[in-house]
Amino acid sequence: MTQPSRLPAWQSLDRHFREISNLHMRDLFAADPQRFERFSLRLDDILFDYSKNRITDQTVTLLLELARQAGLREKISAMFRGDKINVTEDRAVLHVALRNRSNRPIPVDGEDVVPDVNRVLDQMRRFSDLVRSGEWRGCTGKAITDVVNIGIGGSDLGPKMVVKALSPYTQPRLRVRFVSNVDEADLVENLSCLDPETTLFCVSSKTFTTQETMTNARSARQWFLAKINDQAAIAKHFVAVSTNAEKVAEFGIDTANMFEFWDWVGGRYSLWSAIGLPIALAVGMEAFEALLAGAHKVDEHFRTEPFERNIPVLMGLLGIWYANFFGAESYAILPYDQYLQELPAHLQQVDMESNGKMVDIQGNAIDYGTGPIIFGQPGTNGQHAFYQLIHQSRKLIPCDFLAAAQSQHGLGRHHEILISNFLAQPEALMRGKTFDEAKAELEGGEITGGKLAELAAAKSFPGNKPSNSILYRKLTPETLGSLIALYEHKIFTQGAIWNINSFDQMGVELGKRLARTILSELADDNPVASHDPSTNGLVNYYKQLRC
Numbered sequence: 428m429t430q431p432s433r434l435p436a437w438q439s440l441d442r443h444f445r446e447i448s449n450l451h452m453r454d455l456f457a458a459d460p461q462r463f464e465r466f467s468l469r470l471d472d473i474l475f476d477y478s479k480n481r482i483t484d485q486t487v488t489l490l491l492e493l494a495r496q497a498g499l500r501e502k503i504s505a506m507f508r509g510d511k512i513n514v515t516e517d518r519a520v521l522h523v524a525l526r527n528r529s530n531r532p533i534p535v536d537g538e539d540v541v542p543d544v545n546r547v548l549d550q551m552r553r554f555s556d557l558v559r560s561g562e563w564r565g566c567t568g569k570a571i572t573d574v575v576n577i578g579i580g581g582s583d584l585g586p587k588m589v590v591k592a593l594s595p596y597t598q599p600r601l602r603v604r605f606v607s608n609v610d611e612a613d614l615v616e617n618l619s620c621l622d623p624e625t626t627l628f629c630v631s632s633k634t635f636t637t638q639e640t641m642t643n644a645r646s647a648r649q650w651f652l653a654k655i656n657d658q659a660a661i662a663k664h665f666v667a668v669s670t671n672a673e674k675v676a677e678f679g680i681d682t683a684n685m686f687e688f689w690d691w692v693g694g695r696y697s698l699w700s701a702i703g704l705p706i707a708l709a710v711g712m713e714a715f716e717a718l719l720a721g722a723h724k725v726d727e728h729f730r731t732e733p734f735e736r737n738i739p740v741l742m743g744l745l746g747i748w749y750a751n752f753f754g755a756e757s758y759a760i761l762p763y764d765q766y767l768q769e770l771p772a773h774l775q776q777v778d779m780e781s782n783g784k785m786v787d788i789q790g791n792a793i794d795y796g797t798g799p800i801i802f803g804q805p806g807t808n809g810q811h812a813f814y815q816l817i818h819q820s821r822k823l824i825p826c827d828f829l830a831a832a833q834s835q836h837g838l839g840r841h842h843e844i845l846i847s848n849f850l851a852q853p854e855a856l857m858r859g860k861t862f863d864e865a866k867a868e869l870e871g872g873e874i875t876g877g878k879l880a881e882l883a884a885a886k887s888f889p890g891n892k893p894s895n896s897i898l899y900r901k902l903t904p905e906t907l908g909s910l911i912a913l914y915e916h917k918i919f920t921q922g923a924i925w926n927i928n929s930f931d932q933m934g935v936e937l938g939k940r941l942a943r944t945i946l947s948e949l950a951d952d953n954p955v956a957s958h959d960p961s962t963n964g965l966v967n968y969y970k971q972l973r974c
């Protein structure tokens with residue numbers, strides 16, 4: 428495929444950008460009372476309002492044309508068909524098969540994967556039911572009270588985000604925690620209050636070779652055996668989630684206690700697979716399946732809905748509009764929903780690891796920007812920290828605001844205050860405040876003359892800062908599944924248009940390899956000279972300090 432920047436629609440968008448980039452959204456709203464109706468969509472109770480974007484009808488038409496010229500429809504079909512679209516690793520990309528609640532057959536190498544998916548779901552159901560009901564007993568006959576998931580990256584961020592998000596649906600008797608960092612502090616702090624007799628470790632790793640995870644798992648096993656001096660007890664307290672049965676057995680976990688998934692599940696898209704076992708343990712299998720159902724609904728929407736009514740396609744196109752034409756480098760995820768506190772961190776991996784690329788799918792260097800820098804915080808915390816820069820700096824930072832209409836607890840006025848902020852911030856970003864408005868507010872006060880003008884300048888906001896607002900009824904498992912899938916497909920849409928492989932992550936390899944070399948050099952106290960002077964200096968100073 429031609430690079431997207433050579434497509435006629437891209438060239439038209441370039442021209443169109445120059446024509447409309449100075450339009451202010453205030454004026455666009457003033458000129459069109461139907462703007463909200465025209466630029467918002469519903470998917471069940473999820474409202475996606477994209478009217479506060481720097482777009483006209485013509486922008487949307489051209490963006491949709493870009494999607495068509497980039498072959499997006501065919502690329503979506505290829506993913507759902509099970510084609511090996513992860514070309515560098517020669518793998519299909521089928522997280523959609525994991526939540527294929529309609530059981531539509533999906534073949535990989537001629538074999539339907541759906542029966543395997545359902546078999547592992549059954550295994551997860553049996554196991555999570557036993558642990559949650561207290562029937563699964565530890566080696567001394569006590570029920571499990573604490574689950575520790577040991578994993579990193581996709582084997583940590585997704586399940587951790589979902590478990591946090593669904594904490595109102597968890598069972599108080601069973602606590603689920605996550606250890607990811609190889610920094611011993613993470614494991615030590617988490618284990619400090621646990622009793623091995625009632626603790627279950629879930630070692631989650633697609634490859635079962637990841638250094639951080641295997642180091643933590645070995646130390647956890649040591650901690651366990653130091654207190655329960657019985658190798659056979661491991662079977663009651665350690666389970667594994669992996670694609671690598673051989674390595675699981677080598678580690679000493681009975682493969683009967685292994686939950687399988689497959690190479691066509693990318694790590695950052697794996698929370699829907701057995702990597703979701705901690706979710707099933709925390710909220711039960713019914714809620715886990717509701718999560719899958721919510722995602723499946725969005726899969727069907729993404730697969731079949733015309734692009735002009737297709738929410739993830741529009742989310743992706745709007746991101747491209749800002750990244751490639753306005754030169755926006757970052758993107759803020761702002762959930763006004765405390766339970767989504769880990770969503771920005773999860774999306775950081777999904778988006779930045781997928782679309783942080785500099786060659787296209789054919790290996791050619793590309794001359795256009797790809798994935799944005801994702802950051803965010805739950806509202807209203809972000810407002811009191813970094814919103815200043817979004818409102819008044821010269822940077823353009825598109826934002827997504829997310830909120831639930833119904834709170835989980837109903838504690839007095841909290842929710843209405845939260846929602847008033849969720850509604851006010853996009854309004855302020857869009858409208859801004861002109862110099863004259865700021866001046867008028869100050870007039871009649873004590874400040875006059877040049878000082879007044881100075882202050883009015885500091886208090887004026889340019890506005891015209893774009894955002895999407897996503898408002899849903901309540902953060903149920905099903906809604907959460909839908910929200911995550913919307914973002915996954917947004918990221919797919921962008922990768923497809925940028926013509927990159929969103930499903931490998933070669934950029935993380937070099938650092939890992941260098942760390943292995945340095946680790947071996949740290950075995951003695953001899954100074955090193957094999958690196959650049961900065962790295963040598965740091966290694967050698969470390970060796971001095973550590974004694």
Ligand SMILES: O=P(O)(O)OC[C@H]1O[C@H](O)[C@H](O)[C@@H](O)[C@@H]1O
Pocket residue numbers: 579580581582631632633634635636637640694695780932935
């Ligand atoms: O699940 P694992 O094989 O342990 O991999 C964990 C993580 O490690 C890698 O560095 C990748 O960048 C991630 O995509 C992956 O999720």
